[in-house]
Amino acid sequence: MKSSIIPVDSGWTADVVVQPSGGADSLVLEQSESSLLSIPLHPLGVKPSGNQYTATSNARHAIGPFQILPDEVLAIFLEYLDSPQLRLLGSCCKFLYAFCRSEDLWKTLFIESPQSKSGSFSWRGSWRSTFLGLEAGQMAEIRCENVFSDVLYPPFLCTYTPLSPYTTNIPRGNAIPRLEDLSPTEFSENWSDKPFILTRPVREWPVYKSWDTDALLEQFGNVKFRAEAVDWSLNTYIQYMNNSSDESPLYLFDRGFVDKMGLSVGKHQQSPSYWIPECFGEDLFAVLGDKRPDDKWLIIGPARSGSTYHKDPNATSAWNAVLRGSKYWIMFPSNASTPPPPGVYVSEDQSEVTSPLSIAEWLLGFHAEARNTPGCVEGICGEGEVLHVPSGWWHLVVNLDTSIAITQNFVPRSHLPGVLSFLKDKPDQVSGFKKEVTDPYGDFVKGMQKEHPDLLEQALAELERRAEGRKRKWAATIGKDEAEESRGFSFGFGDDSDEEVP
Numbered sequence: 001m002k003s004s005i006i007p008v009d010s011g012w013t014a015d016v017v018v019q020p021s022g023g024a025d026s027l028v029l030e031q032s033e034s035s036l037l038s039i040p041l042h043p044l045g046v047k048p049s050g051n052q053y054t055a056t057s058n059a060r061h062a063i064g065p066f067q068i069l070p071d072e073v074l075a076i077f078l079e080y081l082d083s084p085q086l087r088l089l090g091s092c093c094k095f096l097y098a099f100c101r102s103e104d105l106w107k108t109l110f111i112e113s114p115q116s117k118s119g120s121f122s123w124r125g126s127w128r129s130t131f132l133g134l135e136a137g138q139m140a141e142i143r144c145e146n147v148f149s150d151v152l153y154p155p156f157l158c159t160y161t162p163l164s165p166y167t168t169n170i171p172r173g174n175a176i177p178r179l180e181d182l183s184p185t186e187f188s189e190n191w192s193d194k195p196f197i198l199t200r201p202v203r204e205w206p207v208y209k210s211w212d213t214d215a216l217l218e219q220f221g222n223v224k225f226r227a228e229a230v231d232w233s234l235n236t237y238i239q240y241m242n243n244s245s246d247e248s249p250l251y252l253f254d255r256g257f258v259d260k261m262g263l264s265v266g267k268h269q270q271s272p273s274y275w276i277p278e279c280f281g282e283d284l285f286a287v288l289g290d291k292r293p294d295d296k297w298l299i300i301g302p303a304r305s306g307s308t309y310h311k312d313p314n315a316t317s318a319w320n321a322v323l324r325g326s327k328y329w330i331m332f333p334s335n336a337s338t339p340p341p342p343g344v345y346v347s348e349d350q351s352e353v354t355s356p357l358s359i360a361e362w363l364l365g366f367h368a369e370a371r372n373t374p375g376c377v378e379g380i381c382g383e384g385e386v387l388h389v390p391s392g393w394w395h396l397v398v399n400l401d402t403s404i405a406i407t408q409n410f411v412p413r414s415h416l417p418g419v420l421s422f423l424k425d426k427p428d429q430v431s432g433f434k435k436e437v438t439d440p441y442g443d444f445v446k447g448m449q450k451e452h453p454d455l456l457e458q459a460l461a462e463l464e465r466r467a468e469g470r471k472r473k474w475a476a477t478i479g480k481d482e483a484e485e486s487r488g489f490s491f492g493f494g495d496d497s498d499e500e501v502p
Contacts, residue, residue: 021361039126039160042153045145046098052148059146066096071151078105085133098144098152103127111229119224119232120160123239146336154249159362163304163400166363167328167380174371176329176379176387192317192414195331195377196388201277202321203384208265208274210325211404213238220261225254225298240304241402243406248358257298265296274406277386280319280381283410284419284455287447293432293440299405305400308362309344309355312389313431314440315422316409321386329387330370330378331395341376341394342369351429365407391415416459417466419446 047052052058060067066074078086078099090100106127111129115121124130129139175197193491202208221235227250232240238250244250258265266338267275285292293314311334312318320327332341341345343366345354356362370376380400381387387396411419423430423441433440 005489007086010424017372025366038162039152039157042156043141044098044101044147045143045172046147046149046152046156047145048153049148049150055148057146058148059093059098059144060148062093063095069150074099075102075151079108081105083109092145094142094149095186097142098147098149101128102152102155104155106131107246116230116232119236121236123236123243125243126245132265137480142356154361155358158358158364159245159247159304159392161360163328163360163363163398166367167398167400171371174376174378176331178379181277182279184279188282188412188414191279191388192412193390194388195329195390195393197379197381198279198386198388199384202274202323205274205321206272206367207406208323208384213324213402213404216241216300216404223260225252225257225260225300227254237300237475241300244302247360249302251305251307252298252300254298255294255296255393258296261298274321276408276410277319278320280388280408280412280418281409281410282446284413284416284452285316285409285411287451288443289447291434291437291440291443292408293430295432296465297407297408300401300405301399301403303399303401304360305403306359307396308357308359309341309394309396310353311394312409313442314409315391315415315418316405316411317391317415318389318409320381320389320397320407322383322403323404323406324383325405326379326380326382326400327387327397327403328400329395329397330367330376331389332370332373332377332394333375333390334392338375341396342366342373344394349426349429351426359396362396362397391418413455416448416455417462420459421463 069077075092079088081089084106086100090097103126110116110127115131121130124134125136128134129136177194178200179196180200181198182191182196217235217238222233224231224233225237225377227237230250234252240250241252246260256259257263261273263273264271265274265276266272269275283295285295295316299320330341332338334340340353343355343362346352356365373377379387420441423444427441430440437443446458448459
């Protein structure tokens, strides 16, 4: 495998970067020359491993017995050290100094610290300086031009990789359809299984007209919101959002925002803050009442923040309304005949998903292949627009600039069989329900029996038909005699990943 060679005294000139080196699992990160030229030099001068072959010195020779450890193992070892140990070890030589300055190490230390949990701190531009309480002028900056590492360099590369080469020039066949609006009937009959972008409904919301980061800070600056693993005041989160160089910025994703912000949801409320777009109005999880799982989230994040590949919980569908900023989406359908997106690996029961740790890492390594994969759709949902995510679709989303959005999950009637199947057959993967709800499937069935008995009967009949179809398919595959012998075999059928069988 070839590593990139970046000249020591100049900007970027290479057009191929391979990170990191080391075996069949290595990532190939490809960039055009124009995008590479826009990437600054590493703040400490660290370079990819390939540059060591043209250098006159290599700082790694100074680390003594640590030389037996590959960079990957050394990075894991450092995760077990506390702050004094990292600072002491980092003072030994330039190579260890560069490793001990890794922001990922200090991010973990700070998030687990009493400071972070209390929320009483000021963000100082980096995880290390915030943890140590250092002002910008107090931060030592030792140059490490002779440090070459395919562990240290990729996070920096990913942080500054331009997004535009990946989010523009969308092939016509991949473009997510854009519609002004849809009626509930049109959605149910023609669009419930397809991604699309609505361009009009959100622009009528009061929160669309009044919300931006300044307005939110003025009203809710001291209110704590959930941002991944932390609960910070909005004031603290905005400080972080406006002054961070994280490869994967923390994403504010709060499920309790309606109560925290005193919002009124529903077009028929006296003074509504926002309402569900008309075509998404039917939500069969409403029969659960107070037992329904989490379904509404406020999402705020800087450019480059977002979500790596996932499906929405409990086989639900979702809509995502952008109030400020814009988001790039790339999506793939999921069924028994299609593999997951390139670079995404799923366990047999689909309970575990493995993919690159950051969005930029996936874009660098797999975007070109994904764009040419059958079923791929992509598009940009701009300010005042709302995107529909059908049940079971894989999707990755990245903010192209500072973004504020509201999203909600729901169950349309066309996906009722898939939701029932998921709740019944994958109880270990069901999420979002309160602890006191011990039988989500049973509660949902009871609610449907009371509110929509005809829909429930049709959905259960559809599931039975699918199961019988699979049994016939199995019998045709193994032969009649073997099928007779295997009658004791129990067929499991999943959610929307199952194909229709006539």
